[in-house]
Amino acid sequence: MPVSAGADAGARVVGAVGPVVEPRVRLRLGAGDVPLVAIGQRVAAGDPVAERRRDGAVAWARLGGSAAPEPGTAVEAGVPVAGRGRRAVRFAGSGRVLYTTPSGLLRVAVGRHAEQVGTPTAGVVESVGPAAIVIRADGIGLPGTLTAGEATVGRLVVAVRRPDDELPVAAVDVGAAGAILVAGARIDVEALTRARAMGVRGVIVGGVVGRDLRSFAASEARQRAALHTSPPFALLVLDGFGKRPIPPGAWAALVAAEGRDVGISADPSFALLDVAAAVAAEPRDRVRVAAGEGLGRIGRLLEVVGRRRLPAGVLGPVARVALEAGGPGQPPEERLVPLADLERTGP
């Protein structure tokens, strides 16, 4: 084996998390929810796969000597779940049996309202459990850092010119209804709220400010609690918190998929694309600055030059990188960058 530290400098740099082919997507179920699909069933993006019982609560009834139904048994409003005739045990809401207490009390999870849960991707149902449905998606999944909101699907619209742009509030209009917007390096809570109100199905960004995420989550909770809920909406964050340009590999894949239907899943966080062809191979020495000064800039790794003294008196390995021109005021330049702050643009 060669002994040179610089034989393959790219091997010393962490690679981008690459797309996952045929990713498994999990759709969580509540204790009262009812699956509508079976294992092995093929589903198209947007197809209903479960019925969700909203405003869930625990209802109970005495069995009075009747045989206890199995845990998980579906309960229909007004339909006897145990016993017969005058001893029949019925509930006003629909849901599922939780369990029977030792004293003969039947406890059931019921919801006052039902709504359908759609799949964010086409694929095959791989498992149907009491707490989740797992779908093996067609195509690829671009991994994200986190998803807020619910799994969704829509037509992909790249709404910014560059991966480090920000989407202004005014750029979100009713023409984006039903779309999933690629919104660049950051989106603020005003733009998110407006997108939701305009019927946008989802937003994909490089970063988000934590405070905006909290506000959005609270707004989503209010939406879900309303009597008439709106279609599912999701925010997929690809890289982290704060303003963070969309990583180049993900940007290229999203640009290539523009105009096609794209899903967002929450568990795990994926942008679900229906084609794998969009992901081009990247040279091993192509890197991006993933943290610190010059965040988001792209360049070519020239060499690992060893340990150097860094700001705050810290010692660490650094690399010489030929950075491409960035935005305004960022000409091409060669710079020493801490090795830990670099990421290969390819896996």
Add this chain to the structure above:
Amino acid sequence: MTARPIAFFTIDHGTATTAAAIIGQLDGRFRLLAAGAQPAGISADGLLAGLVAEVAAIEPDVLPDPTTWSDWRRLESATHRPPRALVAAASEAGLGAAEAAVAAAGWRVVGRISPERTDALAATERCLDPDVELLVVATADPVPAEERDALADLVALVAAALGRRDDEPTLVLAGGAAGVMQRFPAARVVLGPAPLPHPHAGADPLRDLLVALDQALIAGAGGPAAGFPDGRRALVTATASLAAVLDRRVELVDVGATAGLRVLVGPGGVRGAIVSAEGALTPPDVIEDDRRADGVLQWSTIRADAASMRDRVRNLAIAPWRDAAGDGARLRLAAARAALARLDAAWRLPDDAEDRPASYGTDLLVASGGAFAVAPAPAVALALVDTLRRPGGMTLAHDHARVLAPIGGLADEADRRRLLADLLGDVLAPLGSAIVAAGLHAGRHRGTVRITSEDGADMRIELVPGGVQLVDLPPGVAATAELTTRDGLWLGVRAHHFALPVAGGLGGLVVDTREIPLRLPERPERRRDLLDAWQRPLWAGADT
């Protein structure tokens, strides 16, 4: 003909970073020749080749044929993300005791069920969660009369929920709950002892069982951590070997990306050991919970708005190896302090023999883990005395090359001791010594500390109440520190005069007369200024 030298690698596969070192034999002794670290997820080969190249460029004769490095032996250890556990009890009091045992065994507690806090819907959903790998139902033994009905109801709920799951999470029935085992499939159930009523880090049969289940889960799970000794358990073993080699009380704290470890070994063996997800560099739920991020930021000296600092803490959780210079280094040490404080909050030792109160003191305190990798040694020393506060003197060291875990993974105690005896001076970077003294009064006669070193130096400084003083004491220098006060000091015992042996280090001698525990101002600006005033003199290059 001269025999070729021998060399081998140590590799500690962490959840965020991989640390590697070359150990070679010089003049019949094992020595650390080079060490480095890189983000996890990259093949270690690039790092190993780089280390070999570094040594070969400076001192090629100490290595075997460098081109054969890929065939050299490797001592490896690996840590893993704590698996998820759900804890259920028939009362809130029982829940607390059970949770303490589960959390100290290295499991991440993701849900708690008790009649007082959880309704049947939420409890069922938690039991059905496919990410939960262990469920513990615990009561005292025998079951207290007032908990019997609640336990019967709880067991019915758990049995109904688990019966619906196709996967097979392990169910531990601890204490009196073991009496309901017939409600569950035998293959899924493990019976355990009752939780200790007053949980501590000493011997605890339930915690030992949960540790064994954790280790079995890792062994069966595959993945990058499988096949190597568990790094955290290996650190406990290495600490015990180190204590035997030194014939001293040794304490070790390890702060990693996904969990922390604290272990204290005395003459009679391991006095206490906990592995806790709460001891991770960033708390487990920091992404969702602003308060957890604020808990880290209360140790921060960086001036910036709270929202952007919380986001920096979250980015630290997402990619702990990034942004390690400048303010990133200061934030990392703040996070390490917060993690140490959380580890300290869970640290209770059982009483010593004859009901004497437990002794928390140690002769040597070792810091390990990626959290301390980039901060200057004196700042690390201060972080340790800021958070693990107890009166007395101790030597501070840093497992800078993360070699202790791979050595602890060796099966043979004689091998461990031999390696440690040879490598002590190399693998434990001397941070210095600390004297933490409480009860110093302000006034005209505050007292002095006199340091007499073996190289003939003699220094006398006046003690400053409520302050941190740094005395220059170089690495390798042994000295005696004599503290003299008119009103007396508390160093575990109260006296007017103390004489303590101290060792020099990169951080010198830290004399700390602040309160125990440390009380910080409520107002963020004042707290930040105070922390900065303490830390700045110990952080060379802080302004660059």
